[in-house]
Amino acid sequence: MKFFNNSFVNDCEKDYVSEMTLSEIQRVLTNLQASPTRTLGQNFLYDQNLARKIVDLLDIQPGDHIVEIGPGLGALTCFLQRPDIRLTLIEKDDRLIEHLRQNFESETTRVFHADALEFDLRKLWGKGPVKVIGNLPYYISTPLIAKYASALSPASILVLTLQLELAERLGAQSGTKEYGAMTVCVGRRWDVSFERKLPASVFYPRPKVDSAVITLRRRGGKSVSALNETRFESLVRRGFSERRKQLRKMLPELKSDWDTLTLKLGVAPTVRAEELSLKKWELKRVCS
DSSP, X not given: OTTSOHHHHHHHHHHTGGGOSHHHHHHHHHHTTOOOOGGGTOOEEOOHHHHHHHHHTTOOOTTOEEEEEOOTTTTTHHHHOOTTSEEEEEXXXXXXXXXXXXXXXXXXXXXXXXXXXXXXXXXXXXXXXXXEEEXXXXXXXXXXXXXXXXXXXXXXXXXXXXXXXXHXXXXXXXXXXXXXXXXXXXXXXXXEEEEEEEOGGGEXXXXXSOEEEEEEEEOOGGGSOOOOHHHHHHHHHHHHTTTTSOHHHHOGGXXXXXXXXXXXXXXXXXXXXXXXXXXXXXXXXXXX
């Protein structure tokens, strides 16, 4: 880990990381009388080389405040801990809380027994640069991203492990089948980078689908157009709600200005939602 001092890395690997094999995960779960729960979307990463590389994407600097969503047994957490940052762990599964507190809680690391969807990230404003990382449960990935990548989020970067299909949608280009409302709404404030595909074989239990790691980096304020956020998201979501229909049929309130708007955008009056780039969706006359 390029930002750790050597003694800290060696201690971490000796005491914990070297033991995070598949058999060790199974042993810990047995001791905790716990098994992976499908309703919580639990798939534990046990490839520590990958864990290290995923954490590296955060580019941790002294004074950072790192928030980990769903640390589980701590596969990523050990690589996150260092004395010159603050670390907040948010874990919903009450069976894992004591394990996390015994192994990781310290003066600079706090463990919260909470649902990440209910955790108020806004409380971290003014407490150092906030960076978010997590292996997100597939079934709540979309609302979690909407919350942690919202306009009010203090985060500057999010490194997330997601279902491959969702990762491809977030980074999709206009005109493709993957491009959708979430692509546009997230892309308005964040630059999305597809980092790497993860095979199902690096998780326990093995999920039925492949995963991917993506990075969301907040765009600079000058590159984000000023407009009515509520109206923008409403137009986008309604526009994509029936992809095969022409936009003018999905957005009847714009019908009277439709020919003028499409002429200004340089598109045909029969345009569909997926044919408009983010910049065209942000047209001030439409979203002001």
